Amino acid sequence: MDRQTSLETTIAIVAEKPSVARDIARVVGASKQGEGFLHGGGYVVTWGIGHLVGLAQPHEIRPEWKSWRRDLLPMLPGEWPLVVYEKTQSQFDVVRRILTSPKVGEVVCATDAGREGELIFRYIYEAAGSSKPVRRLWVSSLTPDAIRQGLATMKPATDYDPLADAARGRSRADWLVGMNLSRAYTLALGDEDFSVGRVQTPTLAMVVARELEIRAFVPEDYVEVIATFSPAPGSEYKGTWFRENVEPMQQAMRLKPDSGEAEQIVERARSGQASIESIKSETQRMGPPLLYDLTELQRHGNRLFGFSAQKTLDVAQALYEKHKLISYPRTDSRHLSGEIAKTLPGIVNAIRERYEDKLAPGTGVKPLGKRYVDDTKVSDHHAIVPTNVKASLDRLDNDEQRIYDLICRRLLSAWHEDHIWSVTTVITRIENPGFADRFHSSGTAVQQIGWKVLDIVPEKRKKKQEAPKEGAEEADSGASQNLPPGLHEGQPQTVKDVEAVRKKTRPPKRFTEATLLTAMETAGKTLDEKELSAAMKENGLGTPATRASIIEVLLKRLYIERQGKSLAATDKGIRLIEVVHEEVKSPIMTGQWEAELQRIHRGKAELAPFLTRIEDYVRDVVGKVFSGNLRARKPLPAVANGSASRHVPAGQASAPAAAAAPARVIERPREAVAPEALEDLLHKFFGFPGFRPTQEEVCRAALAGEDVLLVMPTGAGKSLCYQLPGVARGGTTLVVSPLIALMEDQAAKLQQMGFAAERIHSGRDRATSRQVCLDYLAGKLDFLFIAPER
Numbered sequence: 026m027d028r029q030t031s032l033e034t035t036i037a038i039v040a041e042k043p044s045v046a047r048d049i050a051r052v053v054g055a056s057k058q059g060e061g062f063l064h065g066g067g068y069v070v071t072w073g074i075g076h077l078v079g080l081a082q083p084h085e086i087r088p089e090w091k092s093w094r095r096d097l098l099p100m101l102p103g104e105w106p107l108v109v110y111e112k113t114q115s116q117f118d119v120v121r122r123i124l125t126s127p128k129v130g131e132v133v134c135a136t137d138a139g140r141e142g143e144l145i146f147r148y149i150y151e152a153a154g155s156s157k158p159v160r161r162l163w164v165s166s167l168t169p170d171a172i173r174q175g176l177a178t179m180k181p182a183t184d185y186d187p188l189a190d191a192a193r194g195r196s197r198a199d200w201l202v203g204m205n206l207s208r209a210y211t212l213a214l215g216d217e218d219f220s221v222g223r224v225q226t227p228t229l230a231m232v233v234a235r236e237l238e239i240r241a242f243v244p245e246d247y248v249e250v251i252a253t254f255s256p257a258p259g260s261e262y263k264g265t266w267f268r269e270n271v272e273p274m275q276q277a278m279r280l281k282p283d284s285g286e287a288e289q290i291v292e293r294a295r296s297g298q299a300s301i302e303s304i305k306s307e308t309q310r311m312g313p314p315l316l317y318d319l320t321e322l323q324r325h326g327n328r329l330f331g332f333s334a335q336k337t338l339d340v341a342q343a344l345y346e347k348h349k350l351i352s353y354p355r356t357d358s359r360h361l362s363g364e365i366a367k368t369l370p371g372i373v374n375a376i377r378e379r380y381e382d383k384l385a386p387g388t389g390v391k392p393l394g395k396r397y398v399d400d401t402k403v404s405d406h407h408a409i410v411p412t413n414v415k416a417s418l419d420r421l422d423n424d425e426q427r428i429y430d431l432i433c434r435r436l437l438s439a440w441h442e443d444h445i446w447s448v449t450t451v452i453t454r455i456e457n458p459g460f461a462d463r464f465h466s467s468g469t470a471v472q473q474i475g476w477k478v479l480d481i482v483p484e485k486r487k488k489k490q491e492a493p494k495e496g497a498e499e500a501d502s503g504a505s506q507n508l509p510p511g512l513h514e515g516q517p518q519t520v521k522d523v524e525a526v527r528k529k530t531r532p533p534k535r536f537t538e539a540t541l542l543t544a545m546e547t548a549g550k551t552l553d554e555k556e557l558s559a560a561m562k563e564n565g566l567g568t569p570a571t572r573a574s575i576i577e578v579l580l581k582r583l584y585i586e587r588q589g590k591s592l593a594a595t596d597k598g599i600r601l602i603e604v605v606h607e608e609v610k611s612p613i614m615t616g617q618w619e620a621e622l623q624r625i626h627r628g629k630a631e632l633a634p635f636l637t638r639i640e641d642y643v644r645d646v647v648g649k650v651f652s653g654n655l656r657a658r659k660p661l662p663a664v665a666n667g668s669a670s671r672h673v674p675a676g677q678a679s680a681p682a683a684a685a686a687p688a689r690v691i692e693r694p695r696e697a698v699a700p701e702a703l704e705d706l707l708h709k710f711f712g713f714p715g716f717r718p719t720q721e722e723v724c725r726a727a728l729a730g731e732d733v734l735l736v737m738p739t740g741a742g743k744s745l746c747y748q749l750p751g752v753a754r755g756g757t758t759l760v761v762s763p764l765i766a767l768m769e770d771q772a773a774k775l776q777q778m779g780f781a782a783e784r785i786h787s788g789r790d791r792a793t794s795r796q797v798c799l800d801y802l803a804g805k806l807d808f809l810f811i812a813p814e815r
Contacts, residue, residue, distance in 0.1 A: 037129045038070045038162070039120060041136040041145055044346050045167065046072040049135055052172045061119030069123055073136065077117040078148040080200050081106045082715070092718050093741065095212055099205045099647045101640050105197060107152045117149070124155035134182055135162040139355055139405055140626070141570055143185060144192035161185050165353045165365070166412045167346060188405075191626035198618065198639045199223050205643045206609060209650040210601075217774070218713060218742065219601055220582055223615060224567045225575050226601070229584050229594070230610035231544050232536055233602040236594035242532035247279040248287040249526050252294050252464050254453055254518040260509040261521060264453045264464030266290055274465060280525075287525040293457045299518040302454040302463065310443040313476040315359040316397060316408035317435050319569035320542050322354070322428070327539040329483050330427055331590055334538050334573035340428045341409070348421065349414050351432055355570040356406035366398040369436075371413040376433045383478045388440040397439050410436050434479040441476035449508055453518055468508030535591035538576060545572050548616030566615055582712040583778055597777055606649055608642070697754045700725050706752055707745075710778065717742045724749050744771060751808060757801060760810045768810035775808055784810035 038053070040046035046063065050056065054066025062071040084091035086102050109117045123129060132155065136142035150159065159182035164175035199222065206221035250266040271277035280287045317325070319338065326337035341354035361369075373389025392398075397408075411433050418426055451466040471477075536544065545566040567575055576592075579585045584598030594602075602610055618639075624630035698706065703724055707713050716724075720742050726733050727750035737743045751758030762768050765786045775782035783797045783806055794815070801809050 035128065035130045036068050036133060037123050037126075037131070037157070038068055038133040038135050039124070039146060039149065040070065040072045041075065041142055042346070043072050043074070045135070046070045048167050048169075048346075048349075049162075049172055052169050053176070061116055062123060069129065071120050071123050072116070073120065073145055073149060074113050074116055076110065076145055076148070077113045077120065078107050078109055078145075078152040080196060081108045083204055093208050093212060095209075095651055098209055098212075098651075099201075099640075099643045101201070101643070105193075107148055109152060117152070120149055121153040121155075124150065124153040124157060129157060132157045132159045133162050133176075133179065134159055134185075137355070138163045138165065138353060139570060140188060140192045140195065140568065141355075143188050144196060147189050147192070165356075165406050166349065166351070168349050168412050168414055171412075187628040188626050190632040191622045194622050194625055194632050194635050197636055201636075201639050201643050205647055206605075206650075209647045210605060213650045214604060217600070218745075219604075220584075220712070221601075221605060221609060222575075222578070223618070224571070225578055225584075226605060226610050227548075227612040227615045228541070228545055228566055228575055229579055229598050230602050231612060232541065232579075232585050232592055233594040233599050235533060235536055236599065239532045239535065244529040244531070246282045247528055247530065248282050249278050249528060250280065250287050250290045250294070250523065251526055252299075252453075252455075252523040253521045254299060254464075254466075255521050256509060256512060256516055256518055260511075262451070262466050262468070262506060262508050262512075264451070264466040266294075266462055267465050269463065278465070282527060290462055291523050291525055293460055293462055294455050294520055294523040297455040297457040297460070297462070297520075299453055299455045299520050301512060301514055301516045301518065302452045304449065304451050304512060304514055306447050306449045308445060308447050308472065310445045311475075312396070312443050313438045313441050314435065316361070316410060316439070317432060318357050318359045318408060319354055320357070320546050320572065321359065322409060322431065323573065324539040324542050325431060326428060327537055327542075327590070329431075329481055330424075332424070333576070334542060335577050336424070337428060338573045340424050344421075344425055344429055344432075348416070348425070350412055350416050350429055352408075352410050352412060353406045354409055356409060357569045358403045358406060359408045360399045360402040361393070361397055361407045361410070362400050362403045363398060365407050365410075366393060368413065369393070372411055373437070375413045375415045376411050376437070380433065380437055380479065384437060385441040385476075388437060391440060393439055431481070434481065438476040438479045441479070442473065444471075444475040444477040445473040446471045448505075451508065451512060455520070466508065467505050469505045470507075535588070535593050537590050538592065541576065541592060542572055544612075545575070548612040565619060566612055567619070595777065597774075606646055609646060697728070700728055703728065703749065703753060707749060710752055710780075711745065711749065713745075717745075720745055720749075724753070728753050748775070748808070757804065757806045758808045760808060761813055762810060763813055765812065768812075772808070772810055780807040781805055782808040782810070785815045786810075786812040787814070 038046070038049055038055075040049055050063040050065075050068070050070040053068045053070065055063040055068045055070045057063065057065045059069075062069050064070070083100055085108055086104075086106060087100075090097060090100055124132060132150070134143075134146040134150075136146040160179040161182050161184065162172075162175050162179055164171045202223040203221060207219055210219040210221055211217070252264050252266070253261055254264060255261040265278050266280075267274060267277040269277070280290075315321075319341070322341060323332075323334040323337045326332040326340075327334065332340070338354065341351065344351045345354050370389045377384060377389065409432055411429070416429065421429060447470050449468045449470070451468070453464045453466065455462045455464070534540075548565050566572070576585075579598070580587065583595055584601060585592050585594050587593075608614055618635075621630055621635050625632055625635060703721070704715070707716065718741075719737070723733055723735055723746045727747070733746075735743065735746055737746075747758065747760065760768070760771075768784045768786065772782040772784045781800075783800065785794045785797050789797075797806075797809070800806050
């Protein structure tokens with residue numbers, strides 16, 4: 026029985042992935058297996074494999090656009106043709122036959138209920154040429170009950186046209202900005218391939234700005250005088266000297282290291298009379314946190330477990346799709362709708378067993394207030410919560426258990442009372458004739474644990490007082506401590522010890538994925554992470570569903586790198602941000618675009634005017650690029666790395682990596698690969714999305730062992746034509762060149778990408794060149810550049 030004649034149904038359901046299709050098929054009774062679909066019970070259920078269809082590449086729209094030429098920019102398609110991805114062509118053919126079959130009278134869109142899922146279906150439907158009526162299945166969990174309820178409440182697909190327009194707007198804007206500006210900057214600068222993106226470049230700009238701030242930071246020495254006081258034997262506390270009427274307190278505690286003032290204060294403290302001048306206590310409280318949206322879950326996963334944003338998303342997606350234990354994770358809401366709130370008793374009953382001793386009275390029974398249940402703050406999906414499916418923890422791996430545990434704890438904490446603590450500030454005064462020195466002490470005491478009984482504290486969490494919010498100073502000054510009981514004003518104190526402690530100010534901290542997600546969410550604005558304003562979230566960079574992939578793209582293209590939990594901009598990333606125009610790297614402008622896409626989604630703006638503004642923007646930037654209005658390159662500042670720094674020699678700004686070992690070492694093929702693997706190597710090792718004109722032909726010829734004579738203009742991508750075949754053929758690639766400056770630059774770039782690249786020329790001393798020869802003979806080098814006379 027062929028695929029067409031096996032269709033016995035009238036309603037076709039298109040899911041995004043095979044696993045989701047199987048879940049839906051079980052509910053509707055489509056139990057018979059076909060090739061690429063399931064059928065039965067009046068339904069045929071088929072699926073995509075994520076994206077089956079996408080926007081055409083430039084040369085697929087106009088053949089001349091295959092050439093990277095200035096006179097062809099900007100590329101502004103009048104129409105937006107779709108192409109079927111080659112790797113998934115067979116599954117698309119299955120879906121197309123179903124969507125156009127005369128036996129199918131209606132189609133159900135069951136892709137992920139969000140912007141990207143809507144785009145996936147619309148592209149498939151349009152490319153298939155279907156005209157069947159469509160209804161939309163919109164669910165926030167994949168439990169059978171949720172699917173049944175979703176099928177019973179489906180709406181016409183036309184109700185979701187604004188969402189589809191927003192999805193098309195995002196896709197086309199990314200194409201217009203990425204395709205045009207990447208080519209423009211690459212052609213204008215000529216010596217390097219640049220990848221520029223609507224969201225990735227402003228995100229990179231924030232990381233680069235922080236990196237440059239760190240590199241420019243000059244530490245300053247200072248001294249603090251710290252005394253140890255004792256009100257009675259066996260009881261003591263510490264205090265730090267401070268200068269009155271100076272703000273902030275941290276600055277008031279600092280003394281110049283060579284002024285002699287610190288030594289004088291130490292001597293006075295040893296000889297003076299100490300007593301408590303004042304005690305002030307202040308009660309503070311913190312309500313239970315809001316529920317998780319994806320970004321907050323990713324932040325928490327990064328802080329607690331060191332998970333990357335992509336790792337947390339992948340785990341959450343598995344909990345949603347595979348295990349049916351949580352609701353839809355790609356949400357930007359931290360609230361529940363009234364309808365979902367009605368299901369909370371069943372959800373709590375499913376998860377409470379492991380937390381019974383930590384539950385507040387009324388958990389799951391007492392209605393939650395508007396802090397958590399607010400229909401006006403739920404758009405496409407509500408906050409991430411567990412489902413009413415009882416978990417079998419032995420079926421979850423360790424990472425899945427961790428993320429699921431976080432989501433359960435976050436929901437259960439909503440019924441708890443506030444966490445309440447007191448902050449006590451003690452001022453201890455030391456009297457000497459003509460002098461009164463004051464020392465500041467601070468202590469905290471928990472008065473009510475409240476929701477914190479469910480909080481997870483990482484093992485290596487540092488005290489909050491160890492560093493200020495942005496990490497700009499060394500700030501254990503006046504750190505909170507456990508103050509002894511019974512302290513009161515006027516109480517005499519014994520000075521047990523006093524010392525002048527030399528310290529240094531610290532540079533700002535690099536972004537972690539947690540703090541970078543916050544910066545993306547707020548388009549670089551500094552806001553309280555606990556309660557981000559809804560207005561700023563709508564002006565952020567990207568969406569909760571795309572931010573993790575943006576970070577991964579920057580890592581893959583070697584614009585940033587991981588250093589432990591931190592993210593550092595590489596020299597390559599800094600060079601890109603250095604040359605692009607301000608509007609290209611502006612988080613604010615990109616955030617405004619995202620806000621307009623949100624308005625399109627809500628039906629308050631139109632797609633056409635938005636794309637017109639993007640096209641005007643592209644024209645403007647391309648014009649500036651080719652008008653010569655590019656910033657000159659500057660030598661990059663030193664790279665701080667722990668206690669060591671790497672300095673770029675004067676005149677070598679274009680090849681900073683040559684001064685140090687590569688940031689990473691890659692595992693490349695040691696033997697020749699098959700020609701069809703070339704494009705995979707292009708993505709994996711060089712980070713390019715595809716070949717430029719003539720590159721692929723040349724690379725294939727070189728890989729096949731043919732002789733190649735290649736003449737290409739500046740900026741056309743000559744270097745790749747020997748580098749990629751060199752990687753593909755395995756062993757060491759020998760490059761003979763009379764241009765010393767060029768080989769220095771090329772070797773530096775290859776080192777930065779993780780290759781073992783070296784060079785021998787007249788500018789290098791004999792010992793160094795000999796060691797390079799030995800490394801070459803030992804097979805340690807991927808690339809060796811050598812001058813003809815050597």
